[in-house]
Amino acid sequence: MPLSLFAPLDNWLAPVPAPSRVGWIGAHEYAHRGLHGPQAPENSPSAFAASIARGLGIECDVQRSADGHAMVFHDWELERLTSEVGPVGTRSAARLATIRLSGSDDCIPTLRQLLDMIAGRVPLLIEVKSRRQSRVPAICLAVRRVLEGYQGPHAVMSFDPRVPRWFKIHSPLTVRGLVVTEENDPGLLGRLRRRLFLWQASPDFLAYDIRDLPSRFAAEQRRRGLSVITWTVRSAELREKAAIHADAPIAEGAGLA
Numbered sequence: 001m002p003l004s005l006f007a008p009l010d011n012w013l014a015p016v017p018a019p020s021r022v023g024w025i026g027a028h029e030y031a032h033r034g035l036h037g038p039q040a041p042e043n044s045p046s047a048f049a050a051s052i053a054r055g056l057g058i059e060c061d062v063q064r065s066a067d068g069h070a071m072v073f074h075d076w077e078l079e080r081l082t083s084e085v086g087p088v089g090t091r092s093a094a095r096l097a098t099i100r101l102s103g104s105d106d107c108i109p110t111l112r113q114l115l116d117m118i119a120g121r122v123p124l125l126i127e128v129k130s131r132r133q134s135r136v137p138a139i140c141l142a143v144r145r146v147l148e149g150y151q152g153p154h155a156v157m158s159f160d161p162r163v164p165r166w167f168k169i170h171s172p173l174t175v176r177g178l179v180v181t182e183e184n185d186p187g188l189l190g191r192l193r194r195r196l197f198l199w200q201a202s203p204d205f206l207a208y209d210i211r212d213l214p215s216r217f218a219a220e221q222r223r224r225g226l227s228v229i230t231w232t233v234r235s236a237e238l239r240e241k242a243a244i245h246a247d248a249p250i251a252e253g254a255g256l257a
Contacts, residue, residue, distance in 0.1 A: 004220045006195060013199035016225035022175060022204050024153045025227050026247030028123050029257060030057040032232050033074065036252065041081060043072050044106040048117055057122050059231070059250045062111050063129040064139040069093035070111035070146050076129070082108075111146045120152030125207070125229075125250070127179065130160035140166040147174065161201035168202050176201070179231075180218070181209035191217065207231055210238050213245040222247070 004010070034040070034047025035056060041047065043060055051058045061074040066089060073096070078084045082099050091099075096108045111126070118124055128139055140163060143156060156167055157177030164176035178201040182190060194217055205227040208218045213230060222228045222245075230246035233239050233255035242249040249255065 007220070007224060010195075010198065010221070010224060014202045014226075017175075017204045022227055024123055025155065025175070025205050025229060028057040028248060030059045030123070030125055030229070030248065030250040031256065032059050032250050032252040033061065034058055035256075039104065041101040041104050041106065043074055043081075043109075044101050044104060045109050045113070045117065046104060046106050048109075048114060052118060052122055055122060056256070057125065058114075058118065059125040059127065060111075060114060061127045061129055062139075062143060063088055064142050065093040065096055066090050067092045067094075068138065068142055070139070070142040071096050072109045072111055072114055074129070076131075111143065115146065115150050115152075118152060120150075123153040124155075125177070126154065126156045127207075128156055128158040128160075128163045130158055130163055134160070136160065136162040136166055139163075140170070144171050144174070147171075155204070157203075157205075157207050161197040164201040164203045175204050177205040177207050177229075178203040179207045180212075182212040182215065182217075183209060205229060207250065208246065210242060210246075210249075213241055215245075218245065 031051040033042035035050035036042040036047040040050055048058055060072050062070045062072055065071050073088055078086055081101055084099055099108050130136055155175035155177055157179050159179045164178055167174045167176045206221055208228050208230050210230045210233055218228050228246045229248045230242045231250035233242050233249040233251035235254050239255050
C-alpha cells in the first residue's frame, strides 16, 4: 500500500528517529501500571516489583503534586484507588506519600522512588497526565528534574501533544511518545486532529489504542518507520492483534505472556 499523501509533511514535521534511539521500545513487553492484581494495586510499588521480577517493562502514570513533585498515580481524584477523596493535585508530595492504596500496605509512590526501584533493570514508559487546563510546562519540568542523570531505558508519553513537544524543545535526549485513541473521534475532523497532533508533538513513537487497530493512520506511521506500541492488551485475542499491527504491547491480566 502506498504511503499517505501527507507523508512528505509527516517526514518533515514528525521525522522518524534513528533506530539507535528507539530500538529498545519495540523489544519489550510492558506491564500496564505494573503487574497489578488483588494484592498489588495498579501503579503501586508491589506491582512494579512484580514486573521487575518477571523482567517486564513498566508503564506508569505521573501527575504533579501541589508542591511540584512527580507522583505516580493515574486518576485525577483519589477515591477509586484510596480511602480518601479529592483531587490529587491539591495535596503535597509528603501528604500523598502517606496515603495507602486500597487493598495493600503500599502508599502512593513518587517517580523518584520508582526510578530508584527499577535502577535500569527494565525499561519504563511514563505517561504524563494532562488536561486542557493543565500547566504543561510545570508537570513536564517536574518529570525532567527526576529523570536527570537516570541511565536506564525510559520514555515519556502523553495524549496531550504539548507534552512531547515540550520535551523535544527542553529535553531533546528524552525519548517521547504520543498516545492516541480514535474513540469518539473517528470522522474527518478526528483524522485531521490526529495528523495535527502528530505534527505538533513530533514524537519518537506512537502508543495506540488496541481497540482502533488496525488503523490506517497507525499503519501509515509504522510503514514510514515510526514505532507503534499498543494499549491496553487484556486478552490472548488482543495479544494476537497487537502482534500483527504493533511493535510491542502494553498489557495486563490475560494479555500478558
